[in-house]
């Protein structure tokens with residue numbers, strides 16, 4: 001029970017951190033945005049939880065860059081019949 005409560009609180013802070021990251025990005029503070037995403041990911045690892053579904057495809061797991069139309073390319077992979085996002089760092093993810 002106690003653990004569940006903690007996880008709930010952690011999840012809330014994950015969303016908060018993501019919001020902060022987005023705001024920082026809008027202000028043009030890209031490094032700060034990356035910093036927030038890093039903190040978010042550290043929390044995920046620390047509590048051995050998962051990145052909440054709505055946030056899953058919103059940032060890079062490798063370089064912690066916020067994903068938006070500026071930072072990723074979406075390509076259609078004909079071979080595997082799926083879409084892939086390609087991050088600026090070269091990280092590819094199947095959608």
Ligand SMILES: [Zn+2]
Pocket residue numbers: 060061062063064065087088089090091
């Ligand atoms: Zn990346």
